[in-house]
Amino acid sequence: MLLFRDTLPSLWQSELHKGLLCLFTLVILTGCQTTAIESSIEQQAPFALTEDTLSTDEESVPPTAWLASFNDEQLKLWVEQAVTDNFTLTEARARVEAARQQRISSRSNLWPTFDLELNQRRQKSNNDGSAYSNDSSINVDIAWEVDLWGKLANSRDAAEFRLQAEQSNYDATKLSLSAQVAKAWFELISANQLSNLLRERIANLTTNLEIIQSGYRQGINNALDVYLAQTDLASESNNLQQQIALEKNAIRQLQLLLGNYPSGSLKALDTKSLSFPALAALEAEQLVSNNVRHRPDIQASYLELLASDKDLAVAHKNRFPSFRLTASSGDTSDELKNLLDSSSLAWNVFGGISQPLFSGGRLKALEQQQRAVVRQKEQQYLSALHTAFNEVEQSLTNESALKQQLQSVQSAKNYAEAAEELAFEEYRQGLQTYTAVLEAQRRAFGAQNTVVSIRNQLLQNRINLYLALGGDYQ
Numbered sequence: 298m299l300l301f302r303d304t305l306p307s308l309w310q311s312e313l314h315k316g317l318l319c320l321f322t323l324v325i326l327t328g329c330q331t332t333a334i335e336s337s338i339e340q341q342a343p344f345a346l347t348e349d350t351l352s353t354d355e356e357s358v359p360p361t362a363w364l365a366s367f368n369d370e371q372l373k374l375w376v377e378q379a380v381t382d383n384f385t386l387t388e389a390r391a392r393v394e395a396a397r398q399q400r401i402s403s404r405s406n407l408w409p410t411f412d413l414e415l416n417q418r419r420q421k422s423n424n425d426g427s428a429y430s431n432d433s434s435i436n437v438d439i440a441w442e443v444d445l446w447g448k449l450a451n452s453r454d455a456a457e458f459r460l461q462a463e464q465s466n467y468d469a470t471k472l473s474l475s476a477q478v479a480k481a482w483f484e485l486i487s488a489n490q491l492s493n494l495l496r497e498r499i500a501n502l503t504t505n506l507e508i509i510q511s512g513y514r515q516g517i518n519n520a521l522d523v524y525l526a527q528t529d530l531a532s533e534s535n536n537l538q539q540q541i542a543l544e545k546n547a548i549r550q551l552q553l554l555l556g557n558y559p560s561g562s563l564k565a566l567d568t569k570s571l572s573f574p575a576l577a578a579l580e581a582e583q584l585v586s587n588n589v590r591h592r593p594d595i596q597a598s599y600l601e602l603l604a605s606d607k608d609l610a611v612a613h614k615n616r617f618p619s620f621r622l623t624a625s626s627g628d629t630s631d632e633l634k635n636l637l638d639s640s641s642l643a644w645n646v647f648g649g650i651s652q653p654l655f656s657g658g659r660l661k662a663l664e665q666q667q668r669a670v671v672r673q674k675e676q677q678y679l680s681a682l683h684t685a686f687n688e689v690e691q692s693l694t695n696e697s698a699l700k701q702q703l704q705s706v707q708s709a710k711n712y713a714e715a716a717e718e719l720a721f722e723e724y725r726q727g728l729q730t731y732t733a734v735l736e737a738q739r740r741a742f743g744a745q746n747t748v749v750s751i752r753n754q755l756l757q758n759r760i761n762l763y764l765a766l767g768g769d770y771q
Contacts, residue, residue: 359588359766364475366577367756371566372482375555376770379478380471382556389463389470396456396463403456406449409441439624448614455607458600465597472593474554475770476760481551486571487753488544493569494745495537498738502530505721509731522731529735573752576759583766584693589685591767598681602674609671612664618652688765695758703751710744717741 360366364376380386418432444450506526512518545561552559589595653660720737723729763770 358583359591359768360579360583360763361769362771363760363763363768364479364770367479367574369482369574372479372574375482375551376475376478378555379474383474383554384556386467386470386474389467393460393463393467396460400453400456400460403449403453406442406452407444409439412438412440414438437626441622443620443622445620446614446617448611448617448619451607451610451614455604455611458604458607462597462600462604465593465600468593469597472764472770476764478551478554479760479770480757481547481554483573483753483756485544485547485551486573487749488540488547489571490573490749491746492537492540492544494742494749495533495540498742499530499533499537501738502526502533505734506530508725512725517727518731525731525735529738573756576755579696579762583768584689585766586686586689588766588768589682589689592685592764593767595678595681595685595767598674598678602671602678605667605671605674609664609667612660612667616653616660616664618650620650685765685767688761692758692762692765696755696762699751699755699758703748703755706744706747706751710741710748713737713741713744 364373414434414436416432416434420432442449506523509518509522509526513520513523548563549559549561552561552563717734717737717740720729720734724731724734
């Protein structure tokens with residue numbers, strides 16, 4: 298018994314040390330493998346990424362300062378106002394600030410915590426009404442979790458990536474807002490030009506009606522021509538009212554983007570002289586699909602993926618032992634002035650390690666759940682990336698097709714306007730029926746309408762191309 302009792306402690310310590318060494322070696326090896334992002338995903342990253350800095354490849358850049366390329370001072374003023382007053386952009390700023398505070402909170406977990414507690418109590422005795430007692434106490438508590446496995450650092454990095462993602466989302470929202478304002482402005486110009494076309498057409502129809510009525514009174518024209526002219530004039534008057542309503546709606550859409558009340562009226566705007574800007578030429582080296590890596594929404598998607606991967610590392614390391622150091626010091630006295638007497642201070646220091654043993658599978662399930670979130674973020678990033686490629690290709694295709702359509706429709710417009718003048722002149726000479734005049738007028742107005750529509754589509758598509766390539770409006 299004596300031999301067994303003497304050898305047991307040394308044997309137990311030896312086996313314990315071996316067991317702990319194996320345990321910590323296993324934990325370290327498994328703890329290093331925390332990333333779940335596939336290498337193929339990392340190769341498609343929009344930028345070279347490190348823990349602290351982001352860098353972009355500047356060999357090829359998308360068109361920038363594209364707002365100035367439209368050479369529209371009023372549009373610049375609209376965009377400046379929207380960036381200042383738009384509600385959605387203001388909300389995005391608040392999200393960035395919330396993410397910034399979350400990063401500060403995550404960083405604080407790496408530092409010790411200090412808590413100070415000061416109590417003062419005065420008590421009266423029931424037995425002796427004149428007897429009072431004082432009780433004062435002070436306590437200082439210090440706690441610090443040692444980041445053995447880098448869990449707290451992973452949590453800090455996740456918050457850092459989310460802050461950068463929110464900043465990229467803010468940039469994406471700002472860029473999208475500038476594009477929406479430009480699109481709304483060009484939609485308003487288009488609606489205004491269509492309204493002016495209808496006013497010109499109504500003025501021409503009114504003049505034609507007066508000529509036809511004069512000829513009818515002289516016995517040159519018949520009553521059918523008068524009825525047809527009156528019907529056409531009434532129909533176009535109705536179309537003008539509908540177009541005016543569409544123009545007011547376009548103004549309201551612009552006002553909403555500017556953060557203004559949607560009154561449907563811009564009093565300071567001269568709606569009689571609105572015109573489309575000329576399209577600037579694009580440089581071939583800028584029309585590269587790979588430029589989508591500059592898009593802030595693509596960068597935000599990838600940063601969200603990195604943040605979720607760091608969350609996975611935290612969920613994985615939550616299953617490891619945690620080591621916490623605590624210290625406290627305090628004193629109790631019947632006089633407040635004696636509390637900080639060094640001779641009576643009491644203190645203790647404690648270090649403890651805790652290891653989760655059984656949680657009903659909760660920690661493992663949380664890790665697997667976060668792993669699934671990483672897979673989800675991967676697919677969202679790939680989807681956003683390929684959608685961006687598609688947007689570039691589609692915008693380039695539309696650019697070429699719309700330019701060809703504009704050339705064809707512009708020629709058709711010139712021919713239709715000439716045919717309209719000729720048909721009415723021949724009608725006045727008795728060489729054509731008024732039905733032929735109406736058909737010529739309809740074709741001319743349709744061609745004019747189509748020219749305005751295609752020019753608007755070209756501008757809208759050019760903005761889509763700038764956004765797809767990730768070009769900044771400034």
